[in-house]
Amino acid sequence: MNREPTERQKFLLALVVHEYVRTAMPVSSLTLVEQYKLDMSSATVRNELAALTEMGYLRQPHTSAGRVPTEEGYRFFVGRLMQETALPDSMRHTITHQFYQMGTDVEQWMRLAASVLAHQSRAASLVTAPHPERARLKHLELISTRGRQVLMVLVIVGGEIRQRILTLSEPVPQEKLSEVADRISRQLQDRDADSIRALRSHFDGLAYDILGYVIDDLYKTERTISGEIFTDGLTNVLAEPEFSNSEEARRALRLLEERTLLQELLARTVFATNAVGGVQVLIGGEGTWEDLRQSSLLLTRYGVPGQATGTLGVLGPMRMAYGRTISTLRFLAGLLSDLVAETLVEDEHHTN
Amino acid sequence: MNREPTERQKFLLALVVHEYVRTAMPVSSLTLVEQYKLDMSSATVRNELAALTEMGYLRQPHTSAGRVPTEEGYRFFVGRLMQETALPDSMRHTITHQFYQMGTDVEQWMRLAASVLAHQSRAASLVTAPHPERARLKHLELISTRGRQVLMVLVIVGGEIRQRILTLSEPVPQEKLSEVADRISRQLQDRDADSIRALRSHFDGLAYDILGYVIDDLYKTERTISGEIFTDGLTNVLAEPEFSNSEEARRALRLLEERTLLQELLARTVFATNAVGGVQVLIGGEGTWEDLRQSSLLLTRYGVPGQATGTLGVLGPMRMAYGRTISTLRFLAGLLSDLVAETLVEDEHHTN
DNA sequence: ATTTAGCACTCTAGCGGGTAGAGTGCTAAA
DNA sequence: TTTAGCACTCTACCCGCTAGAGTGCTAAAT
Structure with missing residues (x-):
């Protein structure tokens, strides 16, 4: 056949x-x-x-x-x-310009990326923030709030920030907290969770306790696929005739709403069948994803492999402008990779 | 008539x-x-x-x-x-428990609130994070990255955190940065943007420059309605028969997707017509909102007025279980208000 | 060996008519 | 004021019919 x-x-x-x-x-x-x-x-x-x-x-x-x-x-x-429909140069420039103008706010980048993707593909887009594969400590801050409660702010190499409220066994003055945070920041800078765990025994009581939370948070950072999944253009897919019956539309949109489903999908799709120059193409759910029977999902990773990576995706009807969508994905992935690389280099430089 | x-x-x-x-x-x-x-x-x-x-x-x-x-x-x-359909006590307890178990992570609270609202109302829910009406500085941190670039982390009273990368006119060693940040943190703690601006002239070169950014960021914090709008249950509204034709569905969902529309709506709706015990009820777009002709939108505020407040909302078909939805809104608003009040008290306590 | 004109065949979308039944408004009696 | 009874209206659905789109096949043309 x-x-x-x-x-x-x-x-x-x-x-x-x-x-x-x-x-x-x-x-x-x-x-x-x-x-x-x-x-x-x-x-x-x-x-x-x-x-x-x-x-x-x-x-x-x-x-x-x-x-x-x-x-x-x-x-x-x-x-x-398929031959890719290259984005016109003027468009590439406009988009690039927008990104660089936006400064260094990762969240803004993500929103812009989602918006551009949705527009160009006329479908729904999804973007996850660049995520360090190994979370390394950049800076630690401890801020006393009330009594035994302390706000811990963890800056991770790459710019991600995690915060958390700890409850200590006894009240500790801000001076002491600052001193401990400072010591940890200086001595353990650029180390990942495993490495910090190995060195933890060199620290005394309070610092030792704090390090427990730090290690925990670093692991958590590595485990979560990404804090947030940015989406845009949901209404685009509702406009397509194949989703006019709304039952199909629900099936497709459920994916974008239920982050757990999406994460499973992302995890399993990294090794997908049809890949064009780094862009994974999932057509009609590939027989596995019941909810995507009518849809196609295009995915690509961006960032610096081994350091910080994120995902770009487009979800639309199977009847989709693959050429334009794939080349947009590629272009954006390249652009974001450059941006991520630059922020990493900045950190690198700081290390030396 | x-x-x-x-x-x-x-x-x-x-x-x-x-x-x-x-x-x-x-x-x-x-x-x-x-x-x-x-x-x-x-x-x-x-x-x-x-x-x-x-x-x-x-x-x-x-x-x-x-x-x-x-x-x-x-x-x-x-x-x-209408008589409100009170939530069963067991349900109230379960929900309350979930919130307190979740710790103090605001983002988690928001997600949980959106999820509970969507479930109880069987419609789409939207939640904005508690937002300080006056942004007061709690703590400032400056972290050197590369050359003249510095990561500024601003902790705001109430727990919100803002980050930003500054480019200084010349490189400054980390020690100096820490010293300046520390001085600012100690001397200007709990002050808002206006107050800091008045005191700015007491500071020298670097600190003076930094304060410019701090003031700017505090203002920005006050201006933005909220960093993020959490939604859930979008697929619920697609399931309703009145939205099966998908054109209507798009109209309604567009609101939730385009944050600018939503913000305008939230802003104008604070003074809306039909208010039941603090819950604003917008039925059929009240003749003004073309996209909501078939829908109803219920809104309520939570938090501590004058300090930090946020919004809870439900968007569904006009044919909606108002009783249950309104009592759920009220219950959640109360719960979240308590939570917000508690974190504010913590900060207050810390001040004295 | 391909290509193409011609044609019979099939299937759908759309229309008109006809019917069952749901639900109303009204009238007149209780 | 309520209610039984009934005529009336409108829809949803079924049926059969037709026009037209598009095919597959055959036989002639290249």
Whole structure:
């Protein structure tokens, strides 16, 4: 069933996908000939479409309807036929400019990335903040609040900040707290949880206790996929005809709402089937994700591998402008990677 | 058209609302008699329903259909007829317990609040974090990163934390930075932006510069309605029949997605028409909000007025279980207010 | 060996008519 | 004032029909 299509068949398959993405209606042989001024008759096209249908790349909603790509068809298109629609240079510049103008606020970057992705792909986007794979201590601060309660602020290499309220066994004056925090900051700077645990025994009572919380928090930082998942363009997917019945829409949106589902998905998808230049393409849920049966999910990682990475994703109908979406993803991933690299270099420099 | 209904008419109006909320189908006179074992005939009910229709509280989708509440009908119901469905004690305890178990992480509180609200109301919920009306400095930290770049961490009374990267005119060693931060923290603790601005001239070069950023950030904190708006239960509203056509669904969800719209709404709604014990009830967009024509929005504030407050909201179809939703809102607002008050007291105590 | 014109065939979307039933409003009696 | 009874209205649904879109196949043309 899946023998290699001829060149002409591949060409026609690409046209069918393109046309179907554009119109959301089954594509007929005559439409193709007229729309793309093909140098052959509709009968010839019909024969070829019949062959593609035989091979499993197209299907007919019913006997007297045009053709629609199957999941297999989309996969073949994305993997073998698609040419990326490069973003116009002006657009790239505008976007780059926006990011650099935004300063160094990670949260703003994430919102902007989500917004750009949603706009360009006309689908729902999701972005996770860059997340250190090994959380290393950059700075510790202890602030006395009331009695035995202390606010612990943990600055992690890369800029992430964690806060937490501790309850100590007895009240400790601010001077003492500052002194301990300062000692820990200086002596354990740039160390990760494991390393701090090994050195913990060198510290006395209060510092020893505090380090317990620090280690705990560093581990927590490594474990959580990311504090927050930024999304945008949810309403885009509701606008698509395949989600007009709203039951399908719910299925898809549930993913974006239930972070646990999403995290599982992200975790399992790192090793996904269809990858184009670092972009994972999940079409129709790949038979595994019931809720995504009608949808496609594109994912890519950005950042500096081994140090801090995050995820960019687009969720939309299977009938999606893969070319434009993938190249947007790639462009944004590159841009964000540069930004992350720069902040890491800054930290690095500080270390030496 | 709006003369006062008789007692019996009010009673029947309440029944119609109740029944329609339950079934989402037009309510007939016979249904009412049977469902609620009324001590009168369907003909009598019919006469009363006709009167209520005349008054504008009910309408008929077509001649031979049952009755459906109008916006006016819902307003009358909420304002005059509704009895709140108190949450069962066991539920209150469970929820309270969850909050106290969660510790002092504000973000977790918000997520939990959004989740509880969405569940209880079976609609979409939105929650903004408690936000100080006057941002007062609690603690300042300056951390050298690379060359002239410095990470400024601002802890604000109430627990909020802001971070920002500054670029100084020349490199400054960490010791000097710490000393300046420490001096500022000690001397300007608990002061707000205005107060710090007045005292700024007492400080020398570096500290003076830094204070500029501090003042700026404090103002920013006061201006932003809240860093983040937490939502949950978006898929609940998609499940409602009135949103099955997806165009309506988009309109409603757009509000929750576009934070600017939402902020405008929150700002203008503080002075809204229909308020029940602190809960603002916006029915059918009150003629102003085109996107909410089919929806109702319930809002309430929580926190300590004049110090730190936040907003709780529920967005759902006009056909909503107002009783349960409002009492849930009230309960949660009280709970969160207590929590906020406690953290404020802690800070207060620390001050003395 | 392909390509293509021609044509019979199939299936859907849409329309009109016809019907059952739900629910009303009204009238007249209780 | 309530209620039984009934005529009336409107919808939802089913049915059959038709126009048209698009196919697959066959046989001729290249």
